[in-house]
Amino acid sequence: MGELKVDSAAGALLARHGAPRLAAAWAESARHAARERVLALGAAGRRDEYWRFTNPAALNAADAPDVEILELDETPVFDAADKLLVVFEDGVYSPALSDDLTGENLEISTLSDALNSDIHWASDVFGVLEAKGQNPVPRVFAALNTAKADQGVVIRATGIVTKPVAFRYLRKNTQSDVVIHHVIRVESGADLSILENGAGGARHNKCMEVDIADGGSFHHLRAQGRDHARIANTQIFARLGAESHFKSFTLTVNGKLTRNEVVIDIMGDHSTASVSGACLGDGDFLHDDTIFVTHDAAHCESRQVFKKVLKNGATGVFQGKILVKPGAQKTDGYQISQGLLLDEDSNFLAKPELEIYADDVACSHGSTCGAVDEGALFYLMSRGVPRRQAQNMMILAFLDEAIQEIESEALADDIRSRLVGWAERHSA
Amino acid sequence: MEEKMFEIKNLKASLEDEDKQILKGMDLKINPGEVHAIMGPNGSGKSTMSYVAAGKGGYVVDEGEVLLDGANLLDMEPDERAAAGLFLAFQYPVEIPGVGNMTFLRTAVNAQRKMRGEEELNAAEFLKLVRAKAKSLKIDADMLKRPVNVGFSGGEKKRNEILQMAMLEPKMCILDETDSGLDVDAMKLVSEGVNALRDGKRSFLVITHYQRLLDHIKPDVVHIMADGKIIKTGGPELALEVEHNGYADLMTEVA
Numbered sequence: 201m202g203e204l205k206v207d208s209a210a211g212a213l214l215a216r217h218g219a220p221r222l223a224a225a226w227a228e229s230a231r232h233a234a235r236e237r238v239l240a241l242g243a244a245g246r247r248d249e250y251w252r253f254t255n256p257a258a259l260n261a262a263d264a265p266d267v268e269i270l271e272l273d274e275t276p277v278f279d280a281a282d283k284l285l286v287v288f289e290d291g292v293y294s295p296a297l298s299d300d301l302t303g304e305n306l307e308i309s310t311l312s313d314a315l316n317s318d319i320h321w322a323s324d325v326f327g328v329l330e331a332k333g334q335n336p337v338p339r340v341f342a343a344l345n346t347a348k349a350d351q352g353v354v355i356r357a358t359g360i361v362t363k364p365v366a367f368r369y370l371r372k373n374t375q376s377d378v379v380i381h382h383v384i385r386v387e388s389g390a391d392l393s394i395l396e397n398g399a400g401g402a403r404h405n406k407c408m409e410v411d412i413a414d415g416g417s418f419h420h421l422r423a424q425g426r427d428h429a430r431i432a433n434t435q436i437f438a439r440l441g442a443e444s445h446f447k448s449f450t451l452t453v454n455g456k457l458t459r460n461e462v463v464i465d466i467m468g469d470h471s472t473a474s475v476s477g478a479c480l481g482d483g484d485f486l487h488d489d490t491i492f493v494t495h496d497a498a499h500c501e502s503r504q505v506f507k508k509v510l511k512n513g514a515t516g517v518f519q520g521k522i523l524v525k526p527g528a529q530k531t532d533g534y535q536i537s538q539g540l541l542l543d544e545d546s547n548f549l550a551k552p553e554l555e556i557y558a559d560d561v562a563c564s565h566g567s568t569c570g571a572v573d574e575g576a577l578f579y580l581m582s583r584g585v586p587r588r589q590a591q592n593m594m595i596l597a598f599l600d601e602a603i604q605e606i607e608s609e610a611l612a613d614d615i616r617s618r619l620v621g622w623a624e625r626h627s628a
Numbered sequence: 629m630e631e632k633m634f635e636i637k638n639l640k641a642s643l644e645d646e647d648k649q650i651l652k653g654m655d656l657k658i659n660p661g662e663v664h665a666i667m668g669p670n671g672s673g674k675s676t677m678s679y680v681a682a683g684k685g686g687y688v689v690d691e692g693e694v695l696l697d698g699a700n701l702l703d704m705e706p707d708e709r710a711a712a713g714l715f716l717a718f719q720y721p722v723e724i725p726g727v728g729n730m731t732f733l734r735t736a737v738n739a740q741r742k743m744r745g746e747e748e749l750n751a752a753e754f755l756k757l758v759r760a761k762a763k764s765l766k767i768d769a770d771m772l773k774r775p776v777n778v779g780f781s782g783g784e785k786k787r788n789e790i791l792q793m794a795m796l797e798p799k800m801c802i803l804d805e806t807d808s809g810l811d812v813d814a815m816k817l818v819s820e821g822v823n824a825l826r827d828g829k830r831s832f833l834v835i836t837h838y839q840r841l842l843d844h845i846k847p848d849v850v851h852i853m854a855d856g857k858i859i860k861t862g863g864p865e866l867a868l869e870v871e872h873n874g875y876a877d878l879m880t881e882v883a
Contacts (some may be wrong), residue, residue, distance in 0.1 A: 560764045576722050578684050578685065579722035581717075582682050582683070582684075582709075583710055584739045585739045586705070598727070601726070
C-alpha cells in the first residue's frame, strides 16, 4: 500500500458518525477497508467531474439540516400492496412497527445481525459491490455508508418471492442524520421485489448492494418522501449474472437535495437492466440522477429513462453513462433524459455519456429540455379542458414513458395517482 | 330568442410577433341551422379568422367582436369558448403523445359539462356514447386507445376531429380545411359525419379551397374572403363560379 494522503474533509465525514456496533471479523475488515476508501477518495467537491452540477456542501456538512416533519393525511404510497413491511424510524429498524422478518423463499435479517455472524453469504456482497463501484467514478458517500452503517436489512431470495419487501422510512426527529445499508442476494432463478417509501431522515445516506445470480430477477420501486427541505443521497450497486433482470424506478416529489446514484455491472450474457425515474420539483429543489451502466457481457440490454418536471427555479440533473467493454457484443443500450420546464427560472442539466469498446452494438441516447407544447395546450383547451387541467395532462403525458418502465400495473397506477396529486397541488 | 347566433363584427386582428394586420374588418352572420362556406385565396385570412375565434395565442385583436348567442367570445379563454358552444375542427390536428384519445375525449366532455353546470358522465355512460359515435365514423376501438392523433393517417385525424365534434355537441362548428389531405372516400365519410350533425339548429362555417367538399356538405351561403375581409357573399353558385374562373375576376370586380 502506498502512502495514504489524508484528506481532512474526508476525516470529518468519518468523524461525524459514531462507530457502529462491533461486528464479526469479516465485517470489521470490510468497514476498515471502507474507512480507508473514504480517506483515499477524499470528500466530494465541486471540482469533481460528477459533482459539477450538484453542490455536495449540505451532504458534506457536519450536521444534518433541521427539517420540519411533513404530516400527511393520506395513505402512504404502495400501502395497498400485499407486502412484508419493514419500518425504520429515523433510520432505526422498528420491530414493533414491522412485520415478522419471515417469508417464503426468503431469508431476511437486520444488517447488524448479519454482520455479527461469523460466516455469512453477505461477506461476498457487503462493501464488495460498493468498492468495485468506486472505479472509475469515486462515490465517497457510499464508502462512508459502508464504513458507518449499523442499520439496514440483509435479504436472500432463494426462489420466487411473491410478496414484495417494503421498506418504510419514517421521520420523528427533525434533525436525524440517517445511514442505512441494505444487502441483497437474488439466487439463481429467484425473483424479488423491493418497495421503498418515505424520507427517512433530515439527511439520508442510503446504500443498497444487489447481487443477482444467473437467471435471477430483481424489481425495485421507490418514492422518496415529500418532506420539502430533506436532503438525500442514495447509492445502488448491482451486479448481474447471466440471463438476469434488474429494474429500478424512483419517484421523487419535493426534497431540497436528492442525489440518486445507480451503478450497474452486467457481468453475464443475455441480461437486462432498466433504471428509470420521474421527478417533480417546485422551488428550492435539486434532483440529480447519476447512472453508470457497464456492459461486460454479450447480448444484454440496458435502459435509462428519466423525466423531470421543474418549476419556480427547480433544478434537474442527469448524468448517465453507458460503458460497453470489449467483447460485450450485441449490446443494446438506450438512454433518454428529458426536462420539462414550467417556467424560465428552472434548469435541466444533462450529461449523457457513451463509451464503447465493442464493434457490434446499438446504443442510443437522447436528451431534451423544453416547455409545455403551446400547440397541444391550445388543442386541449379548444375542446373545453381548462388551462390548468390541460397542463397537468401534458405533465402526466410527459412522465408516462418513465412510468411505463414499471412492471406492475397496479403500482404504476399508484405512482400515477401521486403524480396527479402533485400536479394539482402545484398548479394553483 | 336571439336571431343571429354567430356573428363576427368588424374583426381586425394582427400577428403578435410582427406588426402585420391579417384580418381587416371582417363581418359575418350565421343564423341557427345554417351552413356557410368561406372560400378565398391563400393568405386571405381564413385560418386566422378561425384561430382568433377559437382563442389561439399569437394574435392580437385590434378591433371587433365575435359573438355567440350574444356573448363576446373574445373575452373568454379557449376552454370557455368551447363550453359556450364553439368548436374548431383543426386543419392540422395536433398530436399529443402520452395522452390517450379516450381519456382526452372524456376529460373534454366532462370539463364542458362541469363548466355548464351539468352532471358529468360516468365511465360507462361515456363509453357507450363514444362507441356508438365512433362506429358511424368508422373509428375502431384501437384508434380510441392510442394517444391523441399520434400515428394517425391524415384521414384518421380528420375523422377524429369529427368524432370530437359529435361528442361535444357544439352549437357552432368551424371546419378549417377539413378536406385537405383527404382522399375521395375519406372526404365522403367525413362529410357524412358532418351532415349527421345538421339538425336545423347547429350552425357550420366551412373553410375550403375546393367546391368538391361543398358537393357533400351543401352550404346555404358562400362567402369569398380576400385580404382580411369578406368581399362577396352569395348562394352555392358562387362556389361554382370560383371553381371555374378562379378568384381573379371576383377580386377585380370588387376593386
